[in-house]
Amino acid sequence: MREIDCDVAVIGAGTAGIAAHRAALADGARSVLIEQGPGGTTCARVGCMPSKLLIHAAEVAHTARNADAFGLRVADVRVDGPAVLKRLRRLRDDFVASVFEGLDDLPAESRLMGRAVFEGPETLRIDDHTRLRFKAAVIATGSSPSVPEPLRGLGERVLTTDTVFEIEDLPDSLAVLGAGPVGLELAQAMARLGVRVSVFDPGDSLGGLRDPDLTGAAREIFSSAFDLHLGTEIEAGEPDGEGVRLSWKGGSGPFDRVLSAAGRPPNVHGLGLEATGATLDERGSPAFDSRSQRCEDTRLFIAGDANADRPILHEASRQGRIAGRNAARLAAGEGVERPERWVMLAMVFSQPQIASVGGGFDPEAGYRVGRADFCDQGRARVMDRAQGGLRLYAEPGGRLVGAEMIGPEVEHLAHLVAHAVQDGLDAKTFRDRPFYHPTLEEALDTALADLIERDG
Numbered sequence: 001m002r003e004i005d006c007d008v009a010v011i012g013a014g015t016a017g018i019a020a021h022r023a024a025l026a027d028g029a030r031s032v033l034i035e036q037g038p039g040g041t042t043c044a045r046v047g048c049m050p051s052k053l054l055i056h057a058a059e060v061a062h063t064a065r066n067a068d069a070f071g072l073r074v075a076d077v078r079v080d081g082p083a084v085l086k087r088l089r090r091l092r093d094d095f096v097a098s099v100f101e102g103l104d105d106l107p108a109e110s111r112l113m114g115r116a117v118f119e120g121p122e123t124l125r126i127d128d129h130t131r132l133r134f135k136a137a138v139i140a141t142g143s144s145p146s147v148p149e150p151l152r153g154l155g156e157r158v159l160t161t162d163t164v165f166e167i168e169d170l171p172d173s174l175a176v177l178g179a180g181p182v183g184l185e186l187a188q189a190m191a192r193l194g195v196r197v198s199v200f201d202p203g204d205s206l207g208g209l210r211d212p213d214l215t216g217a218a219r220e221i222f223s224s225a226f227d228l229h230l231g232t233e234i235e236a237g238e239p240d241g242e243g244v245r246l247s248w249k250g251g252s253g254p255f256d257r258v259l260s261a262a263g264r265p266p267n268v269h270g271l272g273l274e275a276t277g278a279t280l281d282e283r284g285s286p287a288f289d290s291r292s293q294r295c296e297d298t299r300l301f302i303a304g305d306a307n308a309d310r311p312i313l314h315e316a317s318r319q320g321r322i323a324g325r326n327a328a329r330l331a332a333g334e335g336v337e338r339p340e341r342w343v344m345l346a347m348v349f350s351q352p353q354i355a356s357v358g359g360g361f362d363p364e365a366g367y368r369v370g371r372a373d374f375c376d377q378g379r380a381r382v383m384d385r386a387q388g389g390l391r392l393y394a395e396p397g398g399r400l401v402g403a404e405m406i407g408p409e410v411e412h413l414a415h416l417v418a419h420a421v422q423d424g425l426d427a428k429t430f431r432d433r434p435f436y437h438p439t440l441e442e443a444l445d446t447a448l449a450d451l452i453e454r455d456g
């Protein structure tokens with residue numbers, strides 16, 4: 001067993017880990033980045049990028065099929081499943097390759113391959129080949145898809161996002177367990193590509209929406225896109241020919257494949273965290289400060305999906321940078337920094353899109369609500385996408401705190417609102433800005449006007 005010393009050990013070469021490693025090196029620390037798998041990041045290999053490639057192919061198919069609404073006759077739209085998936089993998093491989101290219105400038109001796117496990121508060125073992133002593137460590141181990149109990153033992157019939165992008169052809173039918181961002185995006189894409197899709201979720205929401213008005217709108221919109229079973233848990237699954245038969249209260253049915261999209265628990269088990277002295281909660285996750293990323297007064301930091309706080313890409317990247325820099329500072333005997341958090345911004349790339357800013361709707365907070373609907377919004381009607389709505393939340397007095405929205409291209413509106421919230425704008429100040437005509441942004445102007453009127 002090789003014995004090595006370093007200042008900072010970073011576990012996991014995903015988005016958070018790469019950012020942490022770079023930040024620690026930039027701060028002058030001897031940093032080591034450890035990766036157990038093929039690398040290339042979850043985002044590029046099995047997450048953001050392949051899912052968006054599938055979604056975009058599905059949007060093109062949908063647009064072609066619905067061109068009639070514009071007086072355009074498009075005949076015979078046929079989905080060539082193997083070709084869709086081949087293009088997806090070709091571009092996905094490019095994105096993964098560009099992640100590796102981005103690592104080329106890092107010193108080779110600063111990277112280790114293997115599974116890291118803590119042996120003590122300052123020691124890691126990497127497989128059986130290396131013992132690494134560190135002054136500070138960053139846990140950036142990401143998260144993994146969960147598979148609900150009734151689906152275990154069904155083998156390859158059950159897909160997760162780790163495997164769904166590898167299938168050679170689209171199935172005829174697919175049951176999707178989970179109506180969160182992953183489930184909703186992939187269910188709609190598959191349905192638009194001609195797969196018979198059924199979605200099951202024990203909850204009553206879609207895509208993380210909380211606002212009751214918007215949740216209702218989402219239910220209506222998506223139940224016309226696929227077979228939707230909210231408030232429904234799958235009780236049993238058994239092999240059925242090449243496929244699976246699922247049973248739920250009040251029903252059962254055969255499916256070619258099942259996609260488990262029932263959440264992504266953080267990868268903290270089997271890491272040896274018990275040996276570090278960190279306080280662990282009942283799920284084995286260490287307590288940490290969401291500004292410095294430090295795990296209490298230990299030498300550990302945790303960033304990205306591993307801390308399950310905000311499992312989205314831009315947060316993984318920023319948290320990684322903060323953790324890496326702070327780990328380098330701690331290793332050098334300096335104090336850690338606690339930068340202000342960014343406002344929470346999350347979206348779902350369904351059609352219509354869903355977005356939430358500042359944590360979204362909070363029934364307890366007594367916020368003022370400004371409303372706009374896309375159903376009669378000019379630009380949305382031009383696009384034949386007049387569905388959904390926008391809700392802005394503000395403190396009494398007008399300071400904006402967040403928003404939820406479901407509607408056409410709301411990714412752009414959500415950014416505007418997020419920046420306004422982070423800049424501490426009130427509704428009147430935000431409204432005293434240009435809103436071009438005819439744009440979707442005019443819905444924001446309408447919601448701000450409504451908010452100002454309600455707030456007096």
Ligand SMILES: Cc1cc2nc3c(=O)[nH]c(=O)nc-3n(C[C@H](O)[C@H](O)[C@H](O)COP(=O)(O)OP(=O)(O)OC[C@H]3O[C@@H](n4cnc5c(N)ncnc54)[C@H](O)[C@@H]3O)c2cc1C
Binds near residue numbers: 011016143161310
């Ligand atoms: C289908 C899907 C679509 C998504 N779409 C979006 C989107 O559109 N926008 C968005 O913002 N977010 C999206 N996300 C979320 C986003 O991908 C994640 O938040 C982000 O990739 C997390 O990065 P990370 O660095 O925390 O983890 P990862 O990139 O998973 O990196 C963790 C790394 O740690 C390694 N590792 C784990 N344990 C060990 C160990 N013991 N030793 C050594 N190495 C170890 C793993 O092999 C892995 O390489 C999506 C996720 C999925 C699944």
Ligand SMILES: NC(=O)c1ccc[n+]([C@@H]2O[C@H](COP(=O)([O-])OP(=O)(O)OC[C@H]3O[C@@H](n4cnc5c(N)ncnc54)[C@H](O)[C@@H]3O)[C@@H](O)[C@H]2O)c1
Binds near residue numbers: 185200202263348
């Ligand atoms: N567009 C994006 O930015 C994007 C896209 C995909 C994922 N992500 C990120 O990845 C994270 C994980 O997404 P996710 O959708 O996998 O998880 P999630 O935790 O957000 O949603 C999981 C859903 O599965 C349901 N569920 C739980 N147990 C179930 C069961 N036994 N059967 C059926 N349904 C069950 C839950 O009620 C919930 O609705 C998200 O929080 C998000 O941050 C982001």
